Amino acid sequence: MSAGDTAARAAQRDDATTDGLQRVREALATRVLGKPRQIDQALACVLAEGHLLIEDVPGVGKTTLAHGLAQALGLSFSRVQFTSDLLPSDILGVSVFDRNAADFRFTPGPIFAQMVLADEINRASPRTQSALLEAMAEGQVTIEGRTRDLGRPFTVIATQNPVDQSGTFNLPDSQLDRFLMRITLGYPPLGEEKRLLAGRTERAEPLAPVIDAAVLAQWQRAVAAVTTRDAVLDYLLRLLRFSRREGVFVQGLSPRAGLALRRAAQAWALLSARDFVLPEDVQAVLPAVVDHRLTATDGGDRTPSTILLEQVDAIAG
Amino acid sequence: MSRAATTASWPPAPARGQRLRLTGCLALVALPHLFHLPPWVSAIAATLLVWQAQAAWRSRPLPGRLIRFALAAAALGSVLAGFGRISGQEAGVSLLVMLLALKLCEIRSHRDAMVFLSLTAFLLITQFLFSQSLAMAVYLVIGTWLITAAFIDVSSEIAPTGAFTHSARLLLQALPVAALLFVLFPRVPGPLWGLPSDAGARATTGLSERMSPGSISSLATSDAVALRVRFPAGDMPPAPARYWRGPVFWDFDDGTWRGSPAADALPAADIRPVADAIVRADITLEATRHPWLIALDVPLGTDHRSRMSPGATLYAEDDIDERIRYHARSALAYRLDPRLGAAARERATRLPAGGNPRARATARRWRTQADAPQGIVDRALTHFREHPFHYTLSPARTGRDSSIDDFLFETREGFCEHYAGAFTFLMRAAGVPARVVTGYQGGERALVGDYWVVRNSDAHAWSEVWLDGRGWVRVDPTAAVAPGRIEAGVAGSLSDSQALPYMARADEGAWYRMQMLWDGVNAAWNRWFLAYGPQQQQRLLERIGLGGLRGALVALTFGVAVLLGLLALWLGWRMRQRRAADPVTRQWQRVCDRLAAIGYPRARHEGPQAYGARVARARPDLADELGAIVAGYIRLCYAANPGSADTQAFVARAAAFDPRRPRKPRD
Known part of the structure; x- marks a missing residue:
């Protein structure tokens, strides 16, 4: 009896998760028009506890997506506009001398938020970039000898202009690897853009939070619990091994990339209201997860994820 | 539901590195032929090879069916025009070289690559029709090594350097068996490598009539x-x-x-x-x-x-x-x-x-x-x-x-x-x-x-x-x-x-002394390997005290060779069986085979869900049945804790699945 009870409760909780996710999606869809796939990808990235890089030309809604995500998920949000003269302390925070207390008092920087939007990250100097990226990797920052925890959830959404724009410092490959996903938004479809133009010109109301940080943490735990059977692990292995074959890519996927791919696929499965991963989940997140980590040697038109997709058998046998 | 990003054209060319390696393999094997085949054949073959290498280097897409057909027809025609036939030693080898160079145009799958390499191995053997010298034998050993490495390369994910080592190890392992078969396998009298059709055509030096x-x-x-x-x-x-x-x-x-x-x-x-x-x-x-x-x-x-x-x-x-x-x-x-x-x-x-x-x-x-x-x-x-x-x-x-x-x-x-x-x-x-x-x-x-x-x-x-x-x-x-x-x-x-x-x-x-030295090596090669016929075999067996047993020994060797062949077949069959020993996998493969038979093969990149959805879109009459099968398979392979009842239900459903059976049109 009790076993059945547990199962029923689990099913109920799953339904609640699915509903919650659906409502977050719908809320976001009112802000970012005509981009359901990108919304899903961004959501999957947050659910997978990863950091997101959005790469696109200015003005297509990168900031809107990041902001909306923080609002809908009920997360504290801060935004850093990266410029070439931005210093690490501008992000991390500084200790200032408090006359009254006769002591140094730490003023936390914008990094101390649950969701940080690092706008135009490639405009900052490499030194500042790396301060942010360290924080992303460690989940904590060390300022003046003291290590401070950033808390959870902690997600960085960085936006980047296409690399050929002037006045930019490209992120090195090692740092790109720290972003779980890289997505592009692109221009909205015709009908959606018309709706956008016809809409009200003043700034939209902030989104009402759909959930809060506690629920998000619960969802993130649910992602980690999504079943990944051997059939999928073997597929992931085949993808990784293929990416490391000589002559296909400049450099193969790292084990970290493999873990990222698995976690992203788990998140995608949860978004698809499933408690197990299918090869199709892996394929769905493949472009966002691997395209910024791989460079094809042949310099052809096909993206790295396309090459992987075509060459690797989805089902062993 | 997930949407697999499968917009790429299908099927694609093989990876650039592999394409280059296959081309190189053929070029190496064909190289000695280019020197003794008629110049026009060598020129065509060399041109085709350079073309293939260039296409592979630039990752150009494979040519379409029409172009391939035209090229193959041209190759056939040129051999017919040049030799007046397509069989026989020179004509046959010429045709083989040209068609193999063209075959590079249509290597898409693993199977294509295997067929190509098998034919390349055959082309390698044909070298013996033209020369049986020691140098050629050494060249052929190297060629065998490379082809084996290529077989490994196309069949597994081992890096090419690993393939070379692996190939060398395989050849070394085969050496004792080859030596034993060489000594004991029944020898046929008469030329093993001469084709009678061309025997008189080759220029010979020596005394004349x-x-x-x-x-x-x-x-x-x-x-x-x-x-x-x-x-x-x-x-x-x-x-x-x-x-x-x-x-x-x-x-x-x-x-x-x-x-x-x-x-x-x-x-x-x-x-x-x-x-x-x-x-x-x-x-x-x-x-x-x-x-x-x-x-x-x-x-x-x-x-x-x-x-x-x-x-x-x-x-x-x-x-x-x-x-x-x-x-x-x-x-x-x-x-x-x-x-x-x-x-x-x-x-x-x-x-x-x-x-x-x-x-x-x-x-x-x-x-x-x-x-x-x-x-x-x-x-x-x-x-x-x-x-x-x-x-x-x-x-x-x-x-x-x-x-x-x-x-x-x-x-x-x-x-x-x-x-x-x-x-x-x-x-x-x-x-x-x-x-x-x-x-x-x-x-x-x-x-x-x-x-x-x-x-x-x-x-x-x-x-x-x-x-x-x-x-x-x-x-x-x-x-x-x-x-x-x-x-x-x-x-x-x-x-x-x-x-x-x-x-x-x-x-x-x-230089003279070197030449004489080389001649000595060649003479030993001729004496001990090429001239090893039935009489020499008999003599050797007599020397090691088995002369009287020649018949029995030869029969035994023949038997063992046949046995080894059967063993290899059985091992291959068992491996297939074991791979599909799991009834779920076997039934799934059966379903895929049956769908392939009616024109819907599973593309290698398609997961079960995407495949099922694609076929269901194309054949709505199969949608319900196939949907249940795919759902069952997914549950058994990917979901946590499938029960044995699920297995039975899936196996029964998949075994009964026959897409050719006429169905009532859907309402």
């Missing part, structure tokens, strides 16, 4: 090995006795000496050897495309099946189309045909009705002056010795009808065939039975190994006259002019050695 001015001096410029000799007991006879008997020419006409088939009408030579002058020799004869077996003059018999001709030459039953080994007995002192039959005497004195009047007149004069045939012989030799005759490789040209007269009285320059031909003519004109014998004279000891080498440059012609009471007696008029020819070889008697091949020259430089 006729002799005209220039035919032997052209051989003198070839240092190809004609035969190798070992003397199991004793040693090579002294230089003056090193005459190797080849075809004998009875008939003279039109300036040419021939051994016409009519000579067969004469009785076989009657040889009476002097008892203690018998020499035994193990001879390895290069392919001649003629039936005669060369042996020391005069041959008595061989262990090869042969018969004695009227001219005392040994003839095998068939042309020697591959290198053979035989054991020959010869008599250095002998009496040959002590009694000459009337027919033979008539043949040996016959001359054409007219031509060469001065020679005839001279011979008649000698006859009246001499009291016995021996005197005529001596008189003729004196003539050669006393007049300013020159032994040269490049004699002045003589008229065809008056070749003997011109040579004897005008140019006085010639090679052995001039001397032998003119001398025999003079003897016949003087009424002395005479004939021309061709063969080899001389030979040199190998630097390594206990054997002797006789080269084409040792080719020689001499005369035999029949003297009452003595039979046929060898007379070498060349010796009268250039005694050094007999003692020291061609180089010892020619002043203009520039035309001689390197190996026939007298000096012994380092």
Whole structure:
């Protein structure tokens, strides 16, 4: 009896998760028009506890997506506009001398938020970039000898202009690897853009939070619990091994990339209201997860994820 | 639900690296062929290969079906036009090379690559049709190694360097089995590598069925090995006795000496050897495309099946189309045909009705002056010795009808065939039975190994006259002019050695020694590997004490080979079985196979859900049934904790699935 009870409760909780996710999606869809796939990808990235890089030309809604995500998920949000003269302390925070207390008092920087939007990250100097990226990797920052925890959830959404724009410092490959996903938004479809133009010109109301940080943490735990059977692990292995074959890519996927791919696929499965991963989940997140980590040697038109997709058998046998 | 990003074109070209490696593999295997195939074939094949390599390098897409078909048709057409057929050694190999180069255009799947590599391996073997030298064998071993590595490369995810090591290990593992099979596997008599259709088409060097001015001096410029000799007991006879008997020419006409088939009408030579002058020799004869077996003059018999001709030459039953080994007995002192039959005497004195009047007149004069045939012989030799005759490789040209007269009285320059031909003519004109014998004279000891080498440059012609009471007696008029020819070889008697091949020259430089060393290695290769036939197998088995068991042993080996083959088949079958031993996988594969049969194969990148959805879209009538099967499969393979009831339900459903069965149209 009790076993059945547990199962029923689990099913109920799953339904609640699915509903919650659906409502977050719908809320976001009112802000970012005509981009359901990108919304899903961004959501999957947050659910997978990863950091997101959005790469696109200015003005297509990168900031809107990041902001909306923080609002809908009920997360504290801060935004850093990266410029070439931005210093690490501008992000991390500084200790200032408090006359009254006769002591140094730490003023936390914008990094101390649950969701940080690092706008135009490639405009900052490499030194500042790396301060942010360290924080992303460690989940904590060390300022003046003291290590401070950033808390959870902690997600960085960085936006980047296409690399050929002037006045930019490209992120090195090692740092790109720290972003779980890289997505592009692109221009909205015709009908959606018309709706956008016809809409009200003043700034939209902030989104009402759909959930809060506690629920998000619960969802993130649910992602980690999504079943990944051997059939999928073997597929992931085949993808990784293929990416490391000589002559296909400049450099193969790292084990970290493999873990990222698995976690992203788990998140995608949860978004698809499933408690197990299918090869199709892996394929769905493949472009966002691997395209910024791989460079094809042949310099052809096909993206790295396309090459992987075509060459690797989805089902062993 | 997830949406797989499967917008890419299908099927794609293989990865660039693999495409390049496959192209390189073929280029390497085809390379030796390009040197001996007709130039136009080599040019086409080389162009195709360069084109493929370039396409692979630039990752160009594979050409469409129409272009491929047109190219294949063009290749077929060009071979048909060039050779008049598509089978046979050269035409077949040409076609194979070209089509394989085109096959690179349509390698998409793993299976394509396997087929391509298997054919490349076959192409590799065809090299043996053209050359069986040691160098080629080494090349083929390297080729086998590379092809095996390529097989590994296309079949697994091992990096190419790993593939090379792995391939080498596999070949080393196969070595003992190969050696055992080589020694014990039943040997077939006859050429393994010669294709009869082209056997005569290849240019051969060596003695021929006729002799005209220039035919032997052209051989003198070839240092190809004609035969190798070992003397199991004793040693090579002294230089003056090193005459190797080849075809004998009875008939003279039109300036040419021939051994016409009519000579067969004469009785076989009657040889009476002097008892203690018998020499035994193990001879390895290069392919001649003629039936005669060369042996020391005069041959008595061989262990090869042969018969004695009227001219005392040994003839095998068939042309020697591959290198053979035989054991020959010869008599250095002998009496040959002590009694000459009337027919033979008539043949040996016959001359054409007219031509060469001065020679005839001279011979008649000698006859009246001499009291016995021996005197005529001596008189003729004196003539050669006393007049300013020159032994040269490049004699002045003589008229065809008056070749003997011109040579004897005008140019006085010639090679052995001039001397032998003119001398025999003079003897016949003087009424002395005479004939021309061709063969080899001389030979040199190998630097390594206990054997002797006789080269084409040792080719020689001499005369035999029949003297009452003595039979046929060898007379070498060349010796009268250039005694050094007999003692020291061609180089010892020619002043203009520039035309001689390197190996026939007298000096012994380092290069010469290297060549001799290489010849020694080659001789060992020939002796131990290429000439290993049924007789050698028998001898070897006898030596290791298994002679009586040859039949049983051979049968055993054959049986074991068959058994090994069956074992390999069984292992392969079992592996397949084991792979699909899991009933879920087996049934899923069955469903995929059945869908493939009706035109919906699963693309390799398609997961079960995407595949099922695609087929369901195309065949709505199958959607429900297929949906249940796919859902079941997904549950069993991907979901947590599937129950055994799920397995049974899926297996039953999948086993019953038959997309060909007619269905009610959906409402």
